[in-house]
Structure formats: C-alpha cells, structure tokens
Amino acid sequence: MGSSTAGESQYLLVFGATMALRERAVVAALRVFDGPVVTIARSRDARAAKFFDHVLLGDFSDPEASLTAVVDFEKETGMTPAGVVPFFDPGLMPGRAIADHYGLPFLSRQAILDSSINKDRMKDRLLAAGVATPRYVTVDGLDAVRAAVAELGLPCVIKPAAFGGSLGVRLITDESEITDAYDTVRGVIAANSATFTVQNHGIQVEEFCSLTDEVSVEVLTHGDRPRVLAVTDKSHGPRPYFAEVGHRVPSVYSERADVIDLAERACAAIGLDRGVAHVEIRLEPDQPPQIMEVGARTAGDGILDLVEQALGFSPYELHVRSYLDRLDGPLPEPRQAGLAALAVLKAPPGRIAAVRPARAVGAEVRSYEVFAAAGSVSSGQQANYLDREGYVECFWPGAAPESVPRSAHLDIAAALAAEVFEMDSA
Template sequence: MRSPVTENRQYLLVFGATMALRERAVVAALRVFDGPLVTIARSVDARAAKFFDHVLTGDFSDPDTALRLVLDFEKETGMRPAGVVPFIDPGLVPGRLIADHYGLPFLSRQAIEDSGINKNRMKDRLLAAGVATPRYVQADDLDAAYAAVAEVGLPCVVKPSAFGGSLGVRLVRTQEEIAEAHASVRRTIDATATFTVKNRGIQVEEFCPLVDEVSVEVLTHRGVTTVLAVTDKSHGPQPYFAEVGHRVPSTYADRSDVRDLAVRACEAIGLDRGVAHVEIRLEEGREPQLMEVGARTAGDGIIDLVERALGISPYELHVLSYLDRLQDIPRPQPAGLAAIAVLKAPPGTVAAVRPVARVDAAVTSYEVYAAPGTVSRAEQANYLDREGYVECYWPGAEPASVPKDAHLDIAARLAAEIFVMEGAEGEAAAP
C-alpha cells in the first residue's frame, strides 16, 4: 500500500493501531499530527490498514526487520519519521531502535526492558522498590516448576514470562495439576507466532486472592506522572484469567491507595513518556496488589471507554508525549458510564450469524468476529476465545447507579440472539 512520494515530508510511524479495539488510535493521531500516517503490518489486508497513508509490510515485532522497512521507505520516498508511537508491547523494542536511529523521543531502553514485555525483570524492579506485588519463581522446565510451586505454595499461577492478552496464564490448585498446566503454558508459547517474542520463559507466581481487578491509565511526561482513569475489569471463569469486560469510571476510581500504587509502579519501572497501562487487584479493606505494568496504552477498547466517559483522549496525549509536544494535561470530567463486554457464542460450531432487530438502549456499537463455521470453545482462556464485542454507554450515570454486570448481561442476551449453533433449534430457519 505504498504510493510514490516526491516531497520530503515527515510522517508519524505508529505500532499497533491496526489491531482490533485499538483503531481509534488512528483518529487521535490524525487529530494532533498534521502529516502522513504510516504503520508496519504483516500484510496490506491488516485490520484498519486502509486508514493509513502507507503500510510497510513485514514483521513489525522484529526490530531489525522494522528498521530495515523504515530505511527502505526513506530510500524510496525521501520521507523520514517525525515520531514513533507504540500502542502495543511488540512495538516497544522495534520502536526504540527506529527512534534511536533518527534521534527521536522514546521511552528509555531500561523502562522498556523492565516493563510487561519481560515479567521477570518487571517483578524484580517492583519488588526491589517495595511495591506490593505477588512474588515469582522462574520455572522453565517441569522439575523447576515443581520446585517453584513448593516455594510459593498452592494455589499459584503458571504463566509465560512474556506475552499479553491472558495468553497461557493458568491457575494451579493442586499438585496433580502442575504438569498439565506447565505443559499447557509451554504449548501456548511454542504455538503463538503472532509476534516475534525472544523471551520464551515460564514463571510460577503467587496467587493473589483479592477479588476485584482494575486497570489504571497513567500518563508520564517531563517528570510529571498523572492518573488519567481507573477501569473496572471482569474475568471469565478460572482456571483462566481472560478479560471479558471493562467499565469506566471504576467503582474504585477515588481510592487514593490504588492511584498511588499505580504511580509508584510506573516510577519503579522508570517510565518517562506516554500512557502506561497498570493492572491492580484489590478489594475493600485490603492492601492492593500490583499485577502488571504495560509501557503502552491499554487494549480491549479501554481507551475508547475513557474518551467517551471522561471526555479526554489518552491516545492523543500519548501521541503528543512521543512527539514531545504535550503542553497541558486535561482534567477528566465524568459525563457517564462506558463499558465493553465480550460476545461469546455457546460451545460448538456456529451455523449462522443472525442480524439483530433491536438492541438495548445502552448499546452504542457491536461487532461480530465469528462467521458460519467458526468453532466456539467452551472455555475462555485468553483474548482469542471471543466471537465479538459490544460497547455500552449510560449518559450521566455514576458507577453505583448501574448494576456491576449490566454490560455482561447485555452481551449475553445479544450473543444468544446473534449466534445460531449447529444442532440448535431454529437453525434451519436462520438466514
């Protein structure tokens, strides 16, 4: 998707804005950057690729490949990047290499290496700084896994030392589950070729029993760290930890210990630019626990929810910070409650996808990924086990005024109407 360019113009290079539920990053970039928008994708049929002026085709998650593509593009067009902006973890290391080559602002190398792309280093930095977080033990082989479980105790969590989207994260309750859980994580690591991931380690982590989870979107720029929003998170059934819904603002939005913990975590990691995504487990009357620090904006449409509910665009602030043009940090003013929930078909094969004549008044949009022939898994192990999503908004509402699971209930009713499964009553009559 390249076109000849004769002018020596600068462009904005972004990583990850073609991914599902991150597309509004394109809108934000175009609002604040007056020039062409460029991305790197594996192919020109990547999601949202048509919204970019140029798509450089190749492995965006491999640093050497990404830099070569940008250098080749410069030779072809004379164009150079004015900024490099990551919206996903796999864009951090390639983005840093490109930014270094062109002398552009970016996160420090240490902050990248100590963030969620390497959960071992992340944990080490947090624990060294006295940040409350579950401890871990490295367990790359089965013998090490048994030893690690003996050290941290049961229940515990076996997970990849890299990856995101709940890929490979598994709860272990008994000694008998250790071998299968470890093997399952190893299979996930070996089978996942979506990104170039050099860290293929496994860790065993203490289980955090706190019942609720939030994410905190934190902006750092020129030495000032600011909490932009707090989001309630919902998970599918254990032994997995797949995220199935989010709400903004959180019922915990005003808890100072939660906000302070998120800021301390970002400072411990050394984040010095842009928006970070911090995940925290908590409940009333208990000290919150830091779970993860992502050195990039949130996925799963969370940033869209923040913009709708609070009237600010973290994507815009993120881009401006990476361009080193951010001047003022707006104060969020809640205007309502925004939420998103996963659409999940029943287990089996989808026979038909039906149009919906009428949706709940709170629904602002929905999208279906599944098509006839799609196999829906019974469990929701990670972000891949979903057949779509629905977004909702309650204008003027406060968190306490809307039932906690309202968005999940809307998603369940919508999925029941949309998906016809093979063998289900009425299948033959479905369009």
C-alpha cells in the same frame, strides 16, 4: 488541532493502531499530527492499508526488519519519521530501534525491558522498589514447577514471562494439575511466539493474589511525575483461566488514593517517562492493593475508547503528543459524562450455524461487533483474548458507577450472544 511538523518530508510512524479495539489510535494520530501517518505491515493484504497514507512492508515486531523498512522508505521517497508511537507491546523494541536511528523521543531501552514484555524483570524492579506485588519463581521444567509450587504454596499461578491478553495464564489449585498446566503454557508459547517475534520463552510460577477485584489504571508518564488519567473496573471469565471479559469506566475505585499512588509508584519503579502506561491492580474495598502488571503501552480491549466516552478526553491523543514531545499546557480535566462499558460476546461451545442480527437492543447499547461467522467453532473454555466471538459497547449517560449494576454490561452481552448465535445441533 494538529501540531504541524517539517512539512511533507516527515511523517508519523505508529505501531499497533489497527488491532481490533485499538482503531481510535488512528483518529488520535490524525488529530494531533499534520502530515502523513504511516505504519508497518507484513503483507499487502493487511487491513492497515485502509487507514494509513503509507504502509511499509516489513515485520512490525522485529527491530531490524522494522528499521530496514523505514530506511528503505527514506531512500525511496526522502521522507523520515518525525515521531514513532507504539500502541502495543510488539512495537516497543522496533520503535526504540527506529527512534535511536533518527534521534527521536522514545522510552529508554531499559524501561521497555523492565515492563510486562519481561515479567521477571518487571517483578524484580517492583519488589526492589517496595511496590506491592505477588512473589514469583522462574521455572524451566516440571521439577522446577513442582519446587516453585512447594515454595509458594497452593493455589498459585503459572504463566509465560512474556505475552499479554491472558495468553497462557492458568491457576493451579492441586498438585495433580501441575503437568497439564505446564504443558499448556509451553504450548501457548510455541503456538504464539512467532506471531509477534517474542524471543522471551520463559515461564514463571507466581504467588496467587486472593484479592477479588481488579482494575486497570491508565497512567500518563511524561517527565518526572506520572499522572493517573482513569481507572477501569475489569471482569474475568471462569477459572482456572483469567480471560478478561468486560471493562467499565469510571471504576467504583476511581477515587481511592492508594490505588492512584500505587500505580504511579509502579511506573516510577519501571522507569517509564513517556506515553500512557497500562497498570493492572488487584484490590478489595478494605484491603491494600497489589500490582499485577505494568505495560509500557496503551491499553487494549477498547479501554481508552471507554475513557474518551465516559470522561471526555482522549488518552490516545496525550500518548501521541508525549512521543512527539508536544505535551504542552495543562492536561484535560475529566468531565464525567456517564458510565461506559465493554463486554465480550461468547457463543456456546460448538459450531456456529448462523449469525443473526439482533432484533432490538436497549438504548444503552452503542454498538456491537461479531468476529465469528457461520462455520466457526466456539471453544468450550474462555482462556484468553482469542476465545471470543465479538463484543458489545454500552453507555449510560449521566450515570455514576454505583448507579448501574456491576454486571449490567456482562448481562447485556450474554443476552445478545444468545440471540445472534445459532448453534449447530448436530
């Protein structure tokens, strides 16, 4: 059950727990902490009000504004945080500032800055530690992009040095694509940097990793030795983009020792020593894996929900306990209950005329949710996490990864989208 604290004078402060497909972080916080659970939101109309005992008004992605909101709340109520737990990148530096002020456990500032919130520093740490990852070149203009492409060769990848969710990540296969690709990345940075107070507007060109498969690895980093909790198969949309469109747990690669070793060494190279980290790896059956990114926070896209469904324990709970310094006793042993998967719902390009409920779904469909409404416009491309109209979650009880076709959840999503979205014919 929960871990009691110093009574009602203290609370658990969490960042990012109300984002879509991260909501079960709230469930974990309530299971672990016996006391009020609090978050920070920018306005009173935020959906956070439905989940938390108190919602502090402030910019959750700005360290100074977040600390001010917490200090003002203490002056008003006398309450102070017993722990600060980040569930997404924008909460890392604000959480660090609050933890410093109140003397609470948290990741080091350097470990945060060396993670995927600054992909240049992340790459430097990985390469210096001998961890396999594609080379990169920092660029600050079209001439620098052309020079980087000449150095790394084609194909290559251009991306922001910050951001997640595949925002701005694009493949370049020909020199004629350079100008458009660079303009696209600059546009993504300009359009999204204010949303999460991203100060890093850098761009990098990265050597293309030709390995065909990708997994994410959820790694508990508490103390000296990281431990892999789960491995997830990932699926991507069409090139030249790298939008994630599906996930499956457990992965067909869950037992590969080199994958587990590489993920743990990557976390050690970044200096992560607290909470659950999200590590992305490219690989093939007979090829050595390579690290793509190391996130100093829990996974998004419902991946940890899939882990809980398939393996019988909550990584969110371990994450919260780690940040409270209450990770005592043996860790839970995975109890494979079946195969869990999530896939994105994508409407055809154009204006959505109506959203209709599915007439019937298979037994493997646990739930589905549609974000779009009549009148919404579906983009013709699937470039990042913003280009989706919903998702479907599936579960095959007792199934092993090899027993279910690797595209099964994607096929279910495609069929469901074809049924629920009626497009405007005009």
